[in-house]
Amino acid sequence: MTVRAIAFAIVCCSAVGAYAQDDASASAEFRAALELAAANDPGAIDAFERLGARRPITRWTDDAWSEAARLAELGDDYARARRALEQVIALGGEDRLAQRARSTLSRLTAMTGNGAWDAVAKEHERLADAVFGGDDPRAELAQLEALVGANPRYPRANAMRRVIAIGWEQEGDGERALRWYRDAAAAGTAEPGRYADLELVRALIRAGLLDDAERRLADLGAIASVDRDGLAAVRGQLAIARQRSWVRRGLWALMLALVIGAGLALRREVGSWRGAGRRIVRPPSEAVFLIPIGAILIVVAYMGNPLIAHAVRTITLGGVAIAWISGVLLEATRARRGSVGLARMAVHGLIGVVAVASLAYLAVDAEHLLDFLRETWRGGPSVR
Amino acid sequence: MRLAAALLLVAACGGGDDRGPVAFTDTGGTLEVPGCGYSVTTRVGAEPPRLATAYVGEDPTPRLVHLGIVGDPKTSVVAQWRTVDETTTATTLRYGVGANLAESALTETVTGIQWAYAATGSDLPRMHQVHLCGLEPGTSYSYQVGSPGSFSPIYTFTTAPDIVAHPDAEVLYAFVGDSRGGYDVWGQIVAQYQARMPDLILYSGDAVTIGIVQEEWDLFLARGEPLFAQVPVVMAHGNHEVNAVNFYSQFAMPGDQENFGFDYGFGHITVANDTPSDSGALTGSTVEFLRSDFEASKTARWKLLMHHQPMWSASNHGSNLTLQATWGPVVDQYAIDLVINGHEHEVEITKPMRGGAVQASNADGTVYAVIGGAGAPLYANGNEFWTEYSEKTNGASIIRVRRDQLVLDAFRLDGSAIPMSFSKTKP
């Protein structure tokens, strides 16, 4: 009895010892494979698979298969990724790694229709990278269009449609983008939340088609499966867009009125349209003074943040124009009346301020910077 | 009984007290959490934290359940929620060891603490917290929260692994930020995350447009609930949170909830507030904090720093030069592996940086990643000398931490992988 117990203990101990040895060498092998992976060595997956297949099983076996799966998915080799995940699951663990392997396997299976769409998914990944990361993705966008056209039943076809829409919108082809937003919405009526529909409304708002957006929203309001909070948020966006569109129109009308008013006033001071025309082409001292400053301002803006530079350019050029008109008008008034009264000067100055403020708003709005400006205002500037 | 100490809470508050909410005071306050070895502090604008009573209001249905961390994530977790009526002061959690258990298997009961806070556009929201301490590492627990007669669905959480016993432990951090205003995008990201099963959520700030508006927090939390109820969330303060009492009331976090560090798996995560209410702190006490937390965690296998505004970015706001000048040298000195930010609504990752210059390999520098695509209106991405990859896109990331490896993988809303994988190994 005692002898047997001792023998058993010896067997056990040597087994534990062997296990520890296997474990240490597996640990080293695992680390070596990680290094290959970090160096983007294509042999990394092979190294993980070799370690996974090696027996006896060590604590690194499941980790090796799990890393092999991760790399295979990153390399768009879904079949290989699924096989590796099945190996993790086959080890029978119930820990986090095993649970995650099951979850990842079902994600990959859903994404590729259990292998039926592996090639399409791979192409989807490649083209999405080109659309979001490339400089001129128009060729890839056309390829994506062809791909989704040929594979309408691909599980992520609608995600692909939305990628195409985003891509064309970024390329400035609003009409083609809207067509794909519409297609995605039409194809996505069974999807929970109807996000493709909400995305379409947002795209309509961005394109300035506010009436279309309004009609669409009204339709969606009656559909139960539409994400309620999303719907409310889009409604809010539409309301803001409407407000801004009114403000924009109002300010343009105001600017137009100011230009006409300035023209009429100039004619009155000078006495004839011909005389007014002669005066307006001669730069007043204000403009002569402002032009070099404006030029510097524009150059500096373009050296800094190019996003804001467009707005700075518009505001500077517009500001010079306003100063020009204002200067010509003041000169003409002085020439006729000898001097400009305080009240007249005050009104003139006030109108100038209103014109510059309207111009600044319109320039910022045209560059879609209103929200950005509001955020910076609230959050404090962060220096570049 | 492993939770004996925490259960003292039950004894302490007793079952017989059925008082409802007392008159609201906004002084804030501190309460020791028995058995956990730490206390909970609320800010001005909130009531002092109080022990739960037995009082149940008109509709005690629990909602917006989310987990947090104050103590060691290997052995503790905090469950947080509100009720529909906002007046219920009963605060109970039932749990059992094991994933996806039935209600009958939730045999342990713990009561917690609660307080109300002032918020714009809302009645006084009332937070409920139960702190579970003395848990087993790397173990799944099923739980539900609420009050007798009105409990939430049953959720499962898993404590952080013990890395000494499990050198092969792998943990996944979900890392993302900037959902403000785009809560349906945020909801889709949450769904993507659920399939990826992270262990911890690191959120880099700007969850809402303006932190004092409760309505937006409710949207954010409601969308996040399927994830947040199972995985603890740690937030960095973003400029849009405006140091609101709502932010500090809703997220249980270590220390002062602004600047703190903690270990999870093989990673040490330092979190800092880069828009503190006292802006002088940014270049003063916060730098001191970074130095001391980095010093204390010097031996950590992997070092991460999370804050909101990037020191290196080629997007709309650009690099934050103040942080670059004052925090950058400390990051360099302690060789932080990965700095994670938001603020820019796009994704970008830098080359390894040190002393303001690009380094030859990850071993020689710190990589800065911005993942600000959780739903806020997208910004243009850019390319500067430090840019490794950038993309204007809605997306999110997973940071994978093993003993010998730190990896960041990002994905878009359509599930496609963003080609910006960061992978670093250590011998």
Ligand SMILES: [Fe+2]
């Ligand atoms: Fe933001």
Ligand SMILES: [Fe+2]
């Ligand atoms: Fe921000």
